Amino acid sequence: MTACFFLNLPLSSSSSTAFASHSNYQSPSSFPPLLTLISTQFSHLRTPRFSRQIRAASAAMEATQQGETTASASPMKLLFVEMGVGYDQHGQDVTSAAMRACRDAITSNSIPAFRRGSIPGVTFEQMKLEIKLGVPRVLQPSLDVEKVKSVFPYGEIVKVEVVDGGLICSSGVLVEEMGDKTDDCYIVNAAVYIGY
16 A cells, blocks of 8 residues: 655745646645545554553553552551661661661650540550561561561551562671671661551
């Protein structure tokens, strides 16, 4: 199939006369059917791009709706978010770093509202916790989540989520007496969500 494209270029008087005298010359009034034919023949070439955009927009809307459904079905009503950072400079124990991060998040806070019954209709036993830990991916398999949970003195832990995060960096020194195998320092971030 041969496609013909028309350019709106100025022609000299001699070239326009020669073009007009050509036996296959069609007047501009015959262009619309030709353009209709071309657009009909090639319409399938531009459809996928627009349909991909429509599919992407539709998928984004579905994800947003699912996120709203998940948020509304949350197992607790959120009151506080506490954040902390924990380090293990010697011994290369990511669980120790995670426990320190959780302690850092909770030890500088006091929440008497639960014990004193300041939240109407909510008892101390209804306190719930969700824990989110940012741990370097390569260290996640060696994380002992049960040990991390032991940091929290009260409250029902309804969820522990481990995501890619934290850091592995050099402590600057390898101290064999402290259990170092390398000079790596492990850093973990913690977010503790408290509600009922």
